[in-house]
Amino acid sequence: MRKDTSNVLRLRKLGIDTHTENIIFLRSDSQVCRSEGFTANTRVAVHLGSRHIIATLNVITSELINENEVVLSEAAFEKLQAQEGELITVTHLQPILSFSDVRAKMFGKKFNDSAIQQIVSDIGKGLYSKIEIAAFVSVCSGDNLALDEVIYLTKAMINSGSTLEWETPLLxxxxxxxxxxxxxxxxxxxxxxxxxxxxxxxxxxxxxxxxxxxxxxxxxxxxxxxxxxxxxxxxxxxxxxxxxxxxxKLSPVDDVIIAVEKALDVDSAGQMIASVLSKKAAxxxxxxxxxxxxxxxxxxxxxxxxxxxxxxxxxxxxxxxxxxxxxxxxxxxxxxxxxxxxxxxxxxxxxxxxxxxxxxxxxxxxxxxxxxxxxxxxxxxxxxxxxxxxxxxxxxxxxxxxxxxxxxxGGFKEPVPAPLQHDVLAVTSGVVRSVDNRKLAKIAKLAGAPKSPGAGLIFKAPVGKYVKQGEPLFTIYSETQGEISYALTYLHSSNHIVELTAP
Amino acid sequence: MRKDTSNVLRLRKLGIDTHTENIIFLRSDSQVCRSEGFTANTRVAVHLGSRHIIATLNVITSELINENEVVLSEAAFEKLQAQEGELITVTHLQPILSFSDVRAKMFGKKFNDSAIQQIVSDIGKGLYSKIEIAAFVSVCSGDNLALDEVIYLTKAMINSGSTLEWETPLLxxxxxxxxxxxxxxxxxxxxxxxxxxxxxxxxxxxxxxxxxxxxxxxxxxxxxxxxxxxxxxxxxxxxxxxxxxxxxKLSPVDDVIIAVEKALDVDSAGQMIASVLSKKAAxxxxxxxxxxxxxxxxxxxxxxxxxxxxxxxxxxxxxxxxxxxxxxxxxxxxxxxxxxxxxxxxxxxxxxxxxxxxxxxxxxxxxxxxxxxxxxxxxxxxxxxxxxxxxxxxxxxxxxxxxxxxxxxGGFKEPVPAPLQHDVLAVTSGVVRSVDNRKLAKIAKLAGAPKSPGAGLIFKAPVGKYVKQGEPLFTIYSETQGEISYALTYLHSSNHIVELTAP
Known part of the structure; x- marks a missing residue:
């Protein structure tokens, strides 16, 4: 009975976007924090009617909210399908059994079919925290997945989301x-x-x-x-x-894993293959x-x-x-x-x-x-x-x-380039020897792409072309003069975007 | 020039405790988010005068703060030594070079001395995010560290903090x-x-x-x-x-790593040894x-x-x-x-x-x-x-x-047990065969320990003792009746805390 009343809290919305992460904000002096022993970073279950999500706790020590109020991150509001003012309860989490297979993998034990099925299913339910996903990504990274493990992972990812069917034997x-x-x-x-x-x-x-x-x-x-x-x-x-x-929503678990892989900048051949083929199969x-x-x-x-x-x-x-x-x-x-x-x-x-x-x-x-x-x-x-x-x-x-x-x-329209342009010119003459894809992409982004759909650049110096001093290597397109100068600042601090050699 | 003005923001305090994690809250429509392309979960550098910290960005889509304001988590306020109202700037992060050694370890390459020194130093500076630390913990977990790697790690941890000296040849x-x-x-x-x-x-x-x-x-x-x-x-x-x-502050990096290990419940013999011995040496x-x-x-x-x-x-x-x-x-x-x-x-x-x-x-x-x-x-x-x-x-x-x-x-005082007590009695007679340390600890915590210093339990049924039906196995001590019933709820849902066998 006591548990029922002390854990009931009223939802407030403060519009806090934590990307896909479920965060719950509670007062440190709230009844639930004190009775359950919750502290910052505790993982908790948040219940609304028959639905629930798993969230990470941030504790608020100010008067920003009342003791009987609770704030969720936008992602958590969406996943819980909750509205401001609704009443939720917060409880302790059961340990995630499938994470023991991730630990076993750290000790060199291979994943079997059912272990990967369960891990992917638990990630799909939101049971894994970001750092638990990071640990899973780490043990799968590099060449740590054998072919059979990649196959299990691909199958598990196909099963994790919806699948489409078409009236054709060949797609x-x-x-x-x-x-x-x-x-x-x-x-x-x-x-x-x-x-x-x-x-x-x-x-x-x-x-x-x-x-x-x-x-x-x-x-x-x-x-x-x-x-x-x-x-x-x-x-x-x-x-x-x-x-x-x-x-x-094909292979939704894949999106969760990819976000952590990007943050770690970790390449995993096995996970990339499972990601691509599971989406195609689904x-x-x-x-x-x-x-x-x-x-x-x-x-x-x-x-x-x-x-x-x-x-x-x-x-x-x-x-x-x-x-x-x-x-x-x-x-x-x-x-x-x-x-x-x-x-x-x-x-x-x-x-x-x-x-x-x-x-x-x-x-x-x-x-x-x-x-x-x-x-x-x-x-x-x-x-x-x-x-x-x-x-x-x-x-x-x-x-x-x-x-x-x-x-x-819904109809065709002509694409419209951004109104402002700036030519980036060759400072010497020569033949284009190499081009840095990543740096060109960065300049296009600083110019405003993809937020401004007309922004970016037009590239004019492919490898092997002879470029005269003063000829444009590329033209930057932007909606604002500010973004052009922002791209130019990066350009001037960066070398070897287009490398020329003496002809 | 443009960069200088758009990135200057005024600090606000909302008392958000994220444990040790540095979080920065910015408006999604702020100039800095739009010009720098920052989105939720971006890692950024936050500068105040000559000091700076690394923080993870949460984006606010409501009117909670103004466009030119910024909120830091309490940990970030403390580490930046910042006061409400001060002006800070926010910039992009350089990639962390030492993390490439963590990636190499995923591919089976051993750490050398300088790699571990650099990783520990970067963690000490707060450059690693929680998920990057989780990746480091994962590659070090289990028996993945060889003896020489444990030695490098221990030495690096000793160097990461202050060390004490005493006027005695033997300590x-x-x-x-x-x-x-x-x-x-x-x-x-x-x-x-x-x-x-x-x-x-x-x-x-x-x-x-x-x-x-x-x-x-x-x-x-x-x-x-x-x-x-x-x-x-x-x-x-x-x-x-x-x-x-x-x-x-001895071996401060160790505290950061331990927090992630606890969250993952991952044991690493190598890290535990480095942790203990580095603190003793320091x-x-x-x-x-x-x-x-x-x-x-x-x-x-x-x-x-x-x-x-x-x-x-x-x-x-x-x-x-x-x-x-x-x-x-x-x-x-x-x-x-x-x-x-x-x-x-x-x-x-x-x-x-x-x-x-x-x-x-x-x-x-x-x-x-x-x-x-x-x-x-x-x-x-x-x-x-x-x-x-x-x-x-x-x-x-x-x-x-x-x-x-x-x-x-500062003086001695007698410890004071909590005023309320509840005996947990043996339901049958028998000899105590085994005791579950973890579950007893859990009951003591639910009764209020360590927050209420007098709370916990007194254990009365060591292994080998003959206990008669109705005799106390242990006595719960608590400040409130509510906490006692909370401990009892767990007790009744839990088996094998004290196992008796027929004599």
Whole structure:
């Protein structure tokens, strides 16, 4: 009885955004803190009716809230589906049994199937704190996961969220192992293969740390924020869509793990493979083409690394009943010219419209991918996919399909570049020897991308080009003079963005 | 110029206690968030004059603060030595170079001396986030640290904080590898060995997760909250002290790591050894006796585990020039009768006062430890230490020294048990077969220990004792009826706290 009254608290909203982390704020002198012995950083269960979440406690020692009040972070409000003024109770947590398998892995014991299922399920329920996820990421990092463990992880992630089903025996998708600015093949590939009669319900992500996600670029031409039902309708009508994946909760545990991996900047081949293939499998794909760009400022830095990834991708695909094909591509410099949502979209449209100065590298990559997909789907003979894709492109069938898909998604509009421009000029003459993808991306972000969809840069100095002193290496686009000078400050403090050599 | 003005923010205090974590709260629509691209969970540098700290960003989307205001967690206020109303700037962080060695360790590369030095130094500066520390703890956990790595870690931790020096060539200390309720040998050992003329500047910790730390128990008899100068004065006067270690910042990085280890409930032999020996070395000890209680509900569960720990303790001691002796003791049940600060202090006084019903096990453990210390310090022949310690105890010299130390620390007072009591009775008759240390500790905590110094329990059913049905197994002490019923609720939901067998 005592427990029932002392633990009841009234919810207050202070609008505190902690990203995805559930934080609960309680007064240090509240009855519940004193009777339960809660102190800062305690993990607690927060109950509202039959729902509950797990949260980390921050203690408030001021008069900011009353003793019988409680504040949740915005993420916690959302996950608990709670409203300000509702009454919640706070209780101690049971220990998480599956974490003992993470501890055992620290001692060198391999994960088995049921251990990984339980860990992923517990992460999905929000039982793991950020530091427990960090420990899980650490023991899985590097090459610490054997092939069978990657397979268990992939299967567990597929089971952790919803899955989609389509009325077609063959569903082919593509994925690029990121890190290359401007590599927007999706809005070219989708209309090509849809024009050939394939079903391609493509969902893409928004930028997390890059100047533009595929969804951001497409959004400058057509709405991408579609519900699952809208996606199904567009695909039923046109065979393909180009939507943002946010509305479709596929492999949700993956998003939680990725956030911690990014914060730690820890690469894990096993987790990356499980992440990609679980999302494709949950989306209903039977065939997947993986594009792995290799370059010293791309995500994958050597061909050896790419070969090992290829082995894992194919073997895990086999185990989950998915055919996986890997394309190892050039990742030494940006693809196309634009970096930033609208500027990348302009490259896409130039290719679809067969404009004479359309970026050849972007066109070529899109045709390679689409060609392979057409072959895999049996739409043409092996070796003739690229020619078929090219035919669909040059005859305008791809462009027409693109407009139709945009219309089905809510209408087409031209992407608009930002109004202010600043040319960054070569200080000497020479041949471009190398380009730093990461630093170019940083400049585009400082100029305002992706928040300002027209911001970013247009890159004009690909590797091998002879550039004269005073010629532009790239042009910065921005909404405000302030953002341009902000990008320039970084530019001036940074070396080797575009390296020239004497001709 | 632009950068200078937009990043200046006025500090506000809302009294938010996040334990040791530095959190900064900014408005999502503030100039600095928008221009720097800061989002929730970004790690940032917070500058005030020439000082700076690293903090994790929480974003506020409400009107709780103004756009040009910023809130810090209490820990961050303290570490930045900041006052409400002062102006701070917020900037991006440089990547932490030493974390690449943590990543390399994930790939199986061993730490070298300089890598560990740099990691510990960066943690000391607050550069590592909680999840980065969790990753470091994970790669060091279990048996993942080799002997040389433990030695590097110990040395790095010694260098991370202040060190004490004493005008004596020999300084002997003791440490117990925790987990055993009631094991309060310190306030008995210190007066014995000080009475023999040894220098023993003993500092102890408060409870973190247990019902009483040694400092909590001593505080019911004399003040323990001494500054470093006060400690030196007491030791100069009486040869020994019994102070709380909080004022003396020895091996501060260790406290940060321990907090994450506790949250993960991850044991790391290597880190525990580095933790204990670095604190002893920094405190100036030349000799250390390590007490390792072994029992299935103690921290160390098997003799094999204790033997391995002994090897590491001795080898690391050798490497840092400290003589280490290990005593493996019985950890199957609580020591003495009281669990909780005042109740444990009453046991201590009963031993020091040679009362006829003083707990024999506590007396015996204290004499073993003190005897070994007297032998090691050359105060008597080998094999005669226990007899010498006993002489100092039974003749009242230890009690007199105890009172003198208390007087020097600010005066002696009798510990006071809590006013409300509740007997927990045996439901059947039988011989006590086993006792669960962890569950007894939990009951003492629910009864109010250590916050209420008089709360806890007195244990009356040691292993091997014949208990009749209706006889008390233990008595709960509490300040409030509510806390007693809270302890009883847990008791009734829990099995096997005291297991009886038919006689």
């Amino acid at each position: 082919i998708d593509k994925h690029c192992v990121g890190g290359l600015p401007g590599n927007r093949t999706t809005p070219i590939v989708v209309p090509i293969v849809a024009a050939a009669g394939l079903i391609i319900p493509k969902t893409s992500s928004r930028a997390i740390t890059s100047p533009a996600g595929t969804a951001d670029a497409i959004e400058t031409m057509t709405p991408v924020d579609l519900t699952l039902d809208q996606i199904k309708e567009v695909v039923k009508k046109e065979g393909g869509c180009m939507a943002w994946g946010g509305a479709v 989306a209903g794909s039977t065939h997947t083409i993986i594009d792995i760009p290799v370059g010293h400022t791309a995500k994958v830095r050597s061909r050896e690394e790419a070969f090992l990834l290829e082995y894992y991708f194919r073997a895990v695909g086999l185990a989950i009943g998915m055919e996986v094909e890997v394309m190892i591509t050039d990742g030494t410099q940006p693809v196309g010219r634009g970096i930033g949502p609208a500027l990348e979209a302009m490259d896409v449209l130039a290719v679809l419209r067969n404009e004479p100065d359309a970026p050849a590298d972007l066109q070529d990559r899109a045709l390679q991918l689409a060609g392979l997909m057409l072959e895999k789907a049996g739409k043409c003979e092996k070796g003739k996919g690229v020619a078929y894709a090219q035919e669909l492109l040059v005859t305008g069938q791809a462009l027409e399909k693109f407009y139709r898909i945009c219309k089905a998604q | 002997i200390d003791k440490h117990c590898v925790g987990g055993l309720p009631g094991n309060r040998t310190t306030p008995i050992v210190v007066p014995i060995v000080a009475a023999a003329g040894l220098i023993i500047p003993k500092t102890s910790s408060r409870a973190i997760t247990s019902p009483a730390g040694t400092a909590d128990a001593i505080e019911t008899m004399t003040p323990v909250d001494l500054t470093l100068d006060q400690i030196k004065e007491v030791v100069k006067k009486e040869g020994g002290c019994m102070a709380w270690g909080g004022a003396v 405190a100036g000890s030349t000799h250390t006796i390590i007490d390792i209680p072994v029992g299935h509900t103690a921290k160390v569960r098997s003799r094999e585990e204790a033997f391995l720990l002994e090897y590491y303790f001795r080898a690391v001691g050798l490497a840092i020039g400290m003589e280490v002796e290990v005593m493996i003791t019985d950890g199957t049940q609580p020591v003495g009768r009281g669990i909780g600060p005042a109740l444990e202090a009453m046991d201590v006084l009963a031993v020091l006062r040679n009362e006829p019903d003083a707990p024999a096990d506590l007396q015996d453990r204290a004499l073993q430890l003190a005897g070994l210390m007297l032998e090691k310090a050359g105060k008597c022949e080998k094999g005669k230490g226990v007899a010498y310690a006993q002489e100092l105890l039974v003749t009242g010299q230890a009690l007199e020294k105890f009172y003198r130390i208390c007087k020097a620390q």
